[in-house]
Amino acid sequence: MNIPDLNTKKWTQESQPAKLEEILGDGSVKCHLSPRNCVIKEGQVGFCKVRGNRNGRLVTLNYGKGVHNTQETIETEAVFHFSPGEKILSLGNIGCMLNCGYCHNWKTSQAKYVTDKDVYYYTPEQVVDSALRHGIKILSWTYNDPVVWHEFILDTAKLAKEAGLINLYKSAFFITEEAIDELLPVIDIFSISLKSSSPEYYRKVTTGWIEPVLEGIKKVYNAGKHVEISTLMVTDISDDEDSARTISKWVLDELDPSVPLHFVRFHPDYKMSNNVRTPINRLHKAKSIAQELGLRHVYLGNINDDEATNSYCYQCSSLLVTRYGLNAESIGLDKTGRCLKCGCYNNFIILEKNYSKNSINLQHLNTSSLEKKKFNWHGDIVSIHAQVTNTLDTPNTIFFRRRMRDDAHGEWECISLLAKESYRFIIAKSKPQEIGPEFLLSQGISSNLHEVFDRAHFPTEAIEDIGISMDDTTPKIGYKGKQNMYTQLIKMVNKDEN
Known part of the structure; x- marks a missing residue:
């Protein structure tokens, strides 16, 4: 994937025709995507802020x-x-x-x-x-x-x-x-x-x-x-x-x-x-x-x-x-998702594995010329997103491995990148003795790391920009509005259900 010119591209400027529209007689449109069935007037957007009315037709602002x-x-x-x-x-x-x-x-x-x-x-x-x-x-x-x-x-x-x-x-x-x-x-x-x-x-x-x-x-x-x-x-x-x-x-x-x-x-x-x-x-x-x-x-x-x-x-x-x-x-399933011991089907679907880790031996490589980067797991921060970009006009490779206690480590793995390709991948702690990943970056590779606070969290801020979080319970860049919703909700939900 190529990185766009973010200085000139504004994500709200372009739109595409949207499905599930109902054209109303007054120039408004109704969107039948969510149960809100938003009625949207010309030039406005619905609740989601990414579906709108342009010239009397329903459009999506986030296509691609x-x-x-x-x-x-x-x-x-x-x-x-x-x-x-x-x-x-x-x-x-x-x-x-x-x-x-x-x-x-x-x-x-x-x-x-x-x-x-x-x-x-x-x-x-x-x-x-x-x-x-x-x-x-x-x-x-x-x-x-x-x-x-x-x-x-x-x-x-x-x-x-x-x-x-x-x-x-x-x-x-x-x-x-x-x-x-x-x-x-x-x-x-x-x-x-x-x-x-x-x-x-x-x-x-x-x-x-x-x-x-x-x-x-x-x-x-x-x-x-x-x-x-x-x-x-x-x-x-x-x-x-x-x-x-x-x-x-x-x-x-x-x-x-x-x-x-x-x-x-x-x-x-x-x-x-x-x-x-x-x-x-x-x-x-x-x-x-x-x-x-x-x-x-x-x-x-x-x-x-x-x-x-x-x-x-x-x-x-x-x-x-x-x-x-x-x-x-x-470790205990056959290819059909059944228990190897008793043969019971446990509602698993198993895909055939036709790939393995891209492990590599770096003994032949002069690693002194490569940039080294490390990250340490801390508290509940036990996974990160690594985003790497090949700035060269030719293919390139990054290397990474897991570090363990007592100077032990896992095998080096690699990811190959096309010219100008940007790639993002997760590394998550895999065992109690693991202390964090390390990376070797070739010339022409730029990188940044993002702390992940739970499995469904997508971090947008890199630690190179905001630093490593000292609090492992909530991201460093937080919402700047009112923070009293928690107390209010406890009172409202408990009141309604009692």
Whole structure:
């Protein structure tokens, strides 16, 4: 991917025709993408701020515009039962159909905070080509929320399927049935964030409403798609036992006991930065409740060194998949997703692995001429995004490895870059004794590192610009508005539900 000239490119200037429009008689248009069904007058935009009315027609302002594409693992998306450890290409955009008070991607989900320096430009062909060249089989539509990137997703996902790739849709799923009907032919995996079981919570915390989310989940499940559900357990607001019980019972009654359910740890952000991380014991209690009700595959998210992220056979309890953070290894499954010990099918889909680590021996290379860069894990910061750009007109290579205690280290790995290519990838702590990654950068490679605060967080600020965070619970660059939303929400939600 080539870097645009950010000094001349303004992301709001260009638009493309949008789908799901209804032309009204007074020059307004109605958008049928989200359940808001926004009526938009000439020259204005809808709630999401990225769909508008231009000359009496519905347009999208974010077609092909988003944050930097990033190589990650499928565990990043709260998907544990589709080819564990598989590489994905994560694609996030601009805008959102919701405005959650704790949003950890508020700088891109809320379009008014988007700066031109954070916007990258793609064509469907460039996205698919990047995945194929880097040996990635899955495109993941994610981060702020893919709903508002509807047209670009449809075009790119169709092209991806024609190239033999798989499409994953990670979303809060505040979307209309008409839009889902357009997604079903091209999306293979749905990882859906069910924010809460409470209608009051949805209205007051997310600014949406729960009913279309529940109907949408059932629709994709009934269409035979691979579905996994995740719920963010916000401290003192939605991390109680009743919330865990109600959500678990809904999955059990409306879907089936084999659908994986993830209870995800919250980190303070946006209008709720004065909160604290979810106590881990509350997450474990939620997991126990779900399993007691009969769900077979229940996990905890945004925790690193905990057996609650592993997969076990629900029939014989054999260990099937080990996970440490965002790293996974299948040790007890056959190629059909069955337990090697008892033969029970555990709702896994396994892709054939036709790639391995790009390990390399650097003994023949004069490393004294290469720039060295290191990063140390600290507290809850156990993953980073490394963004590298080849500034040369010829191909180039970067090298990286994991450092361990007592001067031990992993093998060197490499990523090859085309001329002028920019690439971003995640490195996550893989074992307790790992202390952090190190990089060797050839001449012509520029780089920066971004601290990741949880698996669904896309950082836009580099540590080279803002420094390393001294607080590992919430990003250094925070929301500058009022920070009292946490206390208000506790009072409102508790009052309504009592």
